[in-house]
Amino acid sequence: QVQLVESGGGLVQAGGSLRLSCAASGTIGSNNFMGWYRQAPGKQRELVATISPGGTTGYADSVKGRFTISRDNAKNTVYLQMNSLKPEDTAAYYCYIVILRQYWGQGTQVTVSS
Helix, strand or coil: CEEEEEECCEEEECCCCEEEEEEEEECCCCCCCEEEEEECCCCCCEEEEEECCCCCEEECCCCCCCEEEEEEHHHCEEEEEECCCCHHHCEEEEEEEEECEEEECCCEEEEEEC
């Protein structure tokens, strides 16, 4: 069984920063894609960032240059450093890991005030 636990969300003013963490536990292995989605109320889920087992990253256009995804394979943890936050970044953020299928965390709320 795979479990993902996110942390690091909160309330921040526009222009501020937050760092999200997501720790995976269970039968993980070492070669797994991981990433982050977000979903704002009334909007579709949006893929924010991805990272391959080797560290190759990908980002949504809306966050390029502001967000950075990274991982610590020894800790089975993925991070999302979010800088220059905007009110439109307000959403619930969910991490995922791919092990034959996607597993999801419970989500962490990020609220950016203007």
